[in-house]
Amino acid sequence: MSKEKIQICEDLADVMPPEYQELVATATYGNQDRGWKDIGSSKELIEQHSLCAGCPESIAFRYILASLPAPEDTVFVGSTGCTSLVFPHVAVHNIHSLFGNQNAIASGLKRTLKSRFPDVEKDVVVLAGDGATVDIGLDMTMQSWFRLEKFTTICFDNELYANTGGQESGLMQKGFVAKMAPKGKNFEKVRLAEIAREAGCAYVAVLTVSKPNRVEQAIKNAIYVAREVGPSFVQLYTPCILEIGKQSMEGLDEMKDSETIGGRFVQKEYITDEAQKLLDSIKEETKARKKAAKEAKKSVNA
């Protein structure tokens, strides 16, 4: 799909509900510089969500969808979990896979899209919870990295199985007591970022979703690297406020606490030299393009 296809047939346009008319008129499909700052001033690619009130996953979704470099040419692969409740409301192509299979599905999808659309850059982005990524799907996740499949994997890490009542997951912190893990976890949190780096990911980032600019940068970096260099991985802390005993308004504080010095989610990145070179060149290009646009605007105003 390209942005030219996101149009309503003229003869039936006046019966289409407002949100779809708005999507065609003001969504940022095709805008090279789209980002989180568009939220509030343009139509978002998520219409509604069915997550709990105050869930940090919902804000993570909004930031990610606002940050995709080319949503019209992006396909998400989702998996079982809270995230799968949101995909029906998203105006980006998406596929739901069996629990844990997401990276295997994405591998085939990316290769097929490459073969079917050799002249178009199609981004494949896996978005799954920690259960799908680390526990049930670790085999598929790692094998795709070993094969250097060129797509991005995003893990919404809420450190347990949230929508089944709070069971222990591999990414749960040691000693944490959950509703369905009453004795507390006996083992350390799996160091997935380091596993990703060693398994072949060219770009790895770990952060919370408390700061939208950081999320935008990490998502864009991951997708650019996946296009040119190799697999990329972003681990986002999206705490389940219900399962850790917080109120709806406390998600942001929880994320901020966890990213302070010594916290579990201090922001970190692992970037290969090749990926860094690519990101530097993109940064330079973007800077030059924006400068040229600014000057052109100035000359028009003068």
Add this chain to the structure above:
Amino acid sequence: MSQYQVLPGPEAFLPPAAASMGNVLPDPGEAHIEGRIVPEDEAYEVFARKVLGAKVPTIFPGPLVLWKWNDHVAEKAKAIRELANEAPMRIIPMADYRPKYPKIEAAVEINPNHPNLTIWHNKIDVCIFIGVHCHQANLSLKIIRGGTNCYTMAMCAMAGHEDACLSFRDADLGKIRKLIDAVKKLKSEGVESQAIPFKQFKLSRAGLVDQSAN
């Protein structure tokens, strides 16, 4: 085994899938009426009679004809509008398939997850699905048959729908135009529309357009 008739409901909370009752899909050039395979031309006439005889005949266009995937689709949309004007029929869109929260606006949209709400709200007694992906159409058709007394028809671009009371297959622009021709033909023979007079609603980015101001 006797033929299972796909009739308007309310049949039950969970009506059986017509396929599980032994109903088969029509071959090319054919259609089915209430489960009985018939030549396509016969179905056009029945379609026209049902539409003209209904109080609230309605077209439910789906994403395959609402969104301009290509120029051919735009032509289909134009023909659908023409059909609506000719009959006349209301147009209520099924723009996508997401479950809407906290509730849908049943007066102006239909959703495959609870299509009965739109049927009930508007008291729709005859409807036709055009451009709805098969899986979602099947889901809707069964729910409608289960909980409402609406006569369902489907103009399917694939092999047809057993769960509709009447179904065409291999939909294209020519077949939508044949629907218009069938309505025109019956009208020319003196059959009058029994539809309750209405004005097609209009929506803009701001919501419902106040048509009384026009």
